[in-house]
Amino acid sequence: MKYIDEFQNPELARRLLDDIHATVTRPWALMEVCGGQTHTIIRHGIDQLLPEQVELIHGPGCPVCVTPLEVIDKALEIASRPDVVFCSFGDMLRVPGTGRDLFQVRSEGGDVRVVYSPLDALRIAQENPGREVVFFGIGFETTAPPNAMTVYQARKLGIRNFSLLVSHVRVPPAIEAIMRSPSCRVQGFLAAGHVCSVMGMGEYPELAARHRVPIVVTGFEPLDILEGVRRAVRQLERGEHTVDNAYARAVRPEGNPAALAMLEDVFEVTDRAWRGIGVIPDSGWRLSSRYREYDAEHRFSVTGINTLEPAECRSGEVLQGLLKPHECEAFGTLCTPRSPLGATMVSSEGACAAYYLYRRLELTPARTAVSPEASPVA
Amino acid sequence: MCLAVPGRVLDIGERDGTRMATVDFGGVQKEVCLEYLPDLQVGEYAIVHVGFALQRLDEESARQTLELFEQLGMLQEEFGDPWEQAAAAGGDPWPFSDDPDAAAAQEEARP
Numbered sequence: 001m002k003y004i005d006e007f008q009n010p011e012l013a014r015r016l017l018d019d020i021h022a023t024v025t026r027p028w029a030l031m032e033v034c035g036g037q038t039h040t041i042i043r044h045g046i047d048q049l050l051p052e053q054v055e056l057i058h059g060p061g062c063p064v065c066v067t068p069l070e071v072i073d074k075a076l077e078i079a080s081r082p083d084v085v086f087c088s089f090g091d092m093l094r095v096p097g098t099g100r101d102l103f104q105v106r107s108e109g110g111d112v113r114v115v116y117s118p119l120d121a122l123r124i125a126q127e128n129p130g131r132e133v134v135f136f137g138i139g140f141e142t143t144a145p146p147n148a149m150t151v152y153q154a155r156k157l158g159i160r161n162f163s164l165l166v167s168h169v170r171v172p173p174a175i176e177a178i179m180r181s182p183s184c185r186v187q188g189f190l191a192a193g194h195v196c197s198v199m200g201m202g203e204y205p206e207l208a209a210r211h212r213v214p215i216v217v218t219g220f221e222p223l224d225i226l227e228g229v230r231r232a233v234r235q236l237e238r239g240e241h242t243v244d245n246a247y248a249r250a251v252r253p254e255g256n257p258a259a260l261a262m263l264e265d266v267f268e269v270t271d272r273a274w275r276g277i278g279v280i281p282d283s284g285w286r287l288s289s290r291y292r293e294y295d296a297e298h299r300f301s302v303t304g305i306n307t308l309e310p311a312e313c314r315s316g317e318v319l320q321g322l323l324k325p326h327e328c329e330a331f332g333t334l335c336t337p338r339s340p341l342g343a344t345m346v347s348s349e350g351a352c353a354a355y356y357l358y359r360r361l362e363l364t365p366a367r368t369a370v371s372p373e374a375s376p377v378a
Numbered sequence: 379m380c381l382a383v384p385g386r387v388l389d390i391g392e393r394d395g396t397r398m399a400t401v402d403f404g405g406v407q408k409e410v411c412l413e414y415l416p417d418l419q420v421g422e423y424a425i426v427h428v429g430f431a432l433q434r435l436d437e438e439s440a441r442q443t444l445e446l447f448e449q450l451g452m453l454q455e456e457f458g459d460p461w462e463q464a465a466a467a468g469g470d471p472w473p474f475s476d477d478p479d480a481a482a483a484q485e486e487a488r489p
């Protein structure tokens with residue numbers, strides 16, 4: 001248990017782990033849906049502290065990673081226009097489009113700005129009435145309400161030089177798609193806590209019942225993950241499959257009603273392509289027809305885009321939990337955070353990045369001339 | 379970006395007809411929209427994501443989370459200079475070249 005002293009409360013961590021070890025009698029595969037959870041797991045070696053029978057499969061929950069290449073390419077094209085100020089969250093800067101990224105667009109003279117909040121982009125639009133300000137609206141259910149509010153505000157304040165390039169995705173249809181896949185091995189889910197802070201838990205009971213799969217709403221800190229695993233394993237061992245809230249300090253069953261009402265007003269559900277995975281029915285949002293004039297895709301005709309995914313990249317399988325990052329041939333050789341082939345290597349929530357940052361030294365003994373002490377699996 | 383960070387409300391005001399607050403995240407202060415938690419009061423804690431308060435949090439859990447994020451360098455990730463971060467991403471080279479010394483040095487330098 002080499003990392004346990006790093007836990008904020010090592011004693012509690014040990015108690016949770018002991019309980020999990022005492023409960024498990026058979027092998028179980030759990031998927032943590034959210035990329036933030038993946039990072040906590042890899043950073044703290046939680047997967048290595050769990051009993052061998054409990055496998056954690058990394059899920060698709062990284063919005064940066066799943067944004068389709070076509071949308072990235074549209075962003076790059078819009079951002080290159082001289083009349084446009086293109087605003088984005090910082091973690092989209094180095095996500096590779098076909099041949100380049102936003103970082104490069106800026107070095108070529110594009111006015112690309114990083115904002116902390118979508119409302120900052122709206123303020124830039126107010127301050128620059130002569131220019132078109134476009135905000136790159138990606139993210140799961142946690143990020144969609146802030147972006148929805150920004151469009152609502154733009155309309156309320158009569159700001160016309162603002163638009164949103166939208167690529168929002170929703171978690172429950174992704175869970176549905178994962179469970180339907182013939183190669184699915186997932187037996188329980190750790191659901192993304194902050195998504196549920198907004199959406200509540202209403203969409204999950206039906207999914208849990210239909211697929212006979214426990215869904216435990218789980219937070220992001222090491223102890224949260226252990227508690228989520230503990231509750232999921234308990235259910236599995238007892239043959240139960242219910243929705244359980246292990247993140248009650250931040251998740252109310254009804255979610256955030258004001259945010260839900262805004263989502264309902266500004267967005268409508270649509271099919272969405274997930275990078276590396278393909279189209280999942282009803283898995284995203286787009287601006288509803290009432291807000292069409294704020295849709296950057298309508299405002300700028302970005303057509304004739306030819307996308308080209310690098311053939312070596314297997315991030316689609318990584319995102320579906322079918323492949324662990326280091327099992328990809330390109331991992332750490334052709335593909336590194338400095339020159340990433342896929343978004344999963346560059347996003348701060350991407351699984352490939354997590355393995356690269358925290359585990360590369362122990363994962364590739366065969367490729368290195370390092371002495372055996374330096375590589376625990378040698 | 380998907381991270382949501384707990385913060386404490388310092389003061390509440392209005393901008394363009396919208397309820398806004400100054401929120402403190404362990405030393406970093408940001409302007410945060412309260413429209414989704416309209417009854418949040420000065421002194422209370424909430425989970426904040428991309429400048430929006432999304433859910434109340436009790437003081438004890440908020441403090442613990444902030445402490446942990448601070449230790450893990452996640453506040454820097456969230457509030458630091460994104461251009462610098464993007465430029466530096468992957469700054470340390472992959473150690474498994476043919477140079478075992480570089481790899482060993484990197485292992486030693488690991489936090």
Ligand code: SF4
Nearest residue numbers: 314315328335342352
């Ligand atoms: S390691 Fe790189 S090339 Fe391989 S799946 Fe991950 S992002 Fe794609």
